[in-house]
Amino acid sequence: MEHIKIIIYACLPMAIIFLIINNIVSAKNYAKRSLILSILFIGNLMLFGGAMIYDYLKFGSSQFTHYQYFLAAAAMLLINLGFIIYNLIQAFRNHHKITNANSYQKDINQYLYIVYKFGGMYYLRKERNDSKEVYLGDCVIFERGVFFYDEAFSSYISKLGVSINDYSYVGSATANKKKKMVFYCFLVDLADDNNLENFERISPYEIVNLEMLDLHKTLIMHILIGKEFNIEL
Numbered sequence: 001m002e003h004i005k006i007i008i009y010a011c012l013p014m015a016i017i018f019l020i021i022n023n024i025v026s027a028k029n030y031a032k033r034s035l036i037l038s039i040l041f042i043g044n045l046m047l048f049g050g051a052m053i054y055d056y057l058k059f060g061s062s063q064f065t066h067y068q069y070f071l072a073a074a075a076m077l078l079i080n081l082g083f084i085i086y087n088l089i090q091a092f093r094n095h096h097k098i099t100n101a102n103s104y105q106k107d108i109n110q111y112l113y114i115v116y117k118f119g120g121m122y123y124l125r126k127e128r129n130d131s132k133e134v135y136l137g138d139c140v141i142f143e144r145g146v147f148f149y150d151e152a153f154s155s156y157i158s159k160l161g162v163s164i165n166d167y168s169y170v171g172s173a174t175a176n177k178k179k180k181m182v183f184y185c186f187l188v189d190l191a192d193d194n195n196l197e198n199f200e201r202i203s204p205y206e207i208v209n210l211e212m213l214d215l216h217k218t219l220i221m222h223i224l225i226g227k228e229f230n231i232e233l
Contacts, residue, residue, distance in 0.1 A: 038080070109180070110152070115186070125138060134211050137185075162188075164190055169184070170186065187224070
């Protein structure tokens with residue numbers, strides 16, 4: 001029974017401390033967690049060693065008779081190793097996911113394709129293609145290190161600085177050109193039309209008559225219809 005108490009007294013506070021560290025350090029930084037836990041473990045072992053030497057010098061007994069120290073240190077070691085092994089496994093998995101995602105990003109270009117709406121009107125970009133002006137939605141390539149369309153959308157809308165009432169993810173389209181391209185399409189209902197100086201205000205009745213490249217016309221029409229889609233272009 002005494003042995004069990006020693007193990008509990010040693011493990012419980014250390015487990016609480018390690019859990020706190022796990023929550024403080026960034027969830028993705030498993031290697032840093034492992035390093036901090038290892039330093040903490042070494043520090044505690046030094047304290048145990050110092051306490052054991054102090055008892056030996058003060059009471060004159062052999063430190064090897066104080067099995068409580070060794071039992072508590074062994075319990076700490078098991079707790080610490082458990083946390084370190086867990087974090088190292090998670091670090092390996094995280095690295096593997098990032099490596100695969102980076103490899104995927106090299107093989108494919110991912111885009112947000114957004115049409116903005118405000119007051120019953122739509123906002124499209126206009127650019128020159130060869131000798132004519134054509135219209136298109138807001139087409140934005142994913143930032144490096146961003147792999148998910150919801151993350152890319154939130155980041156871009158924040159940077160653009162527009163106020164939105166609502167938005168909907170309508171669907172995706174894949175184009176197999178020299179490099180595979182995937183377009184994730186959104187319709188965004190704006191709270192105001194501020195910060196859209198580079199967009200042209202278009203009536204919904206005019207859109208079908210605008211000059212567009214086939215790719216953009218297909219995407220815009222699918223977005224305006226509003227029915228979820230997943231198409232090959």
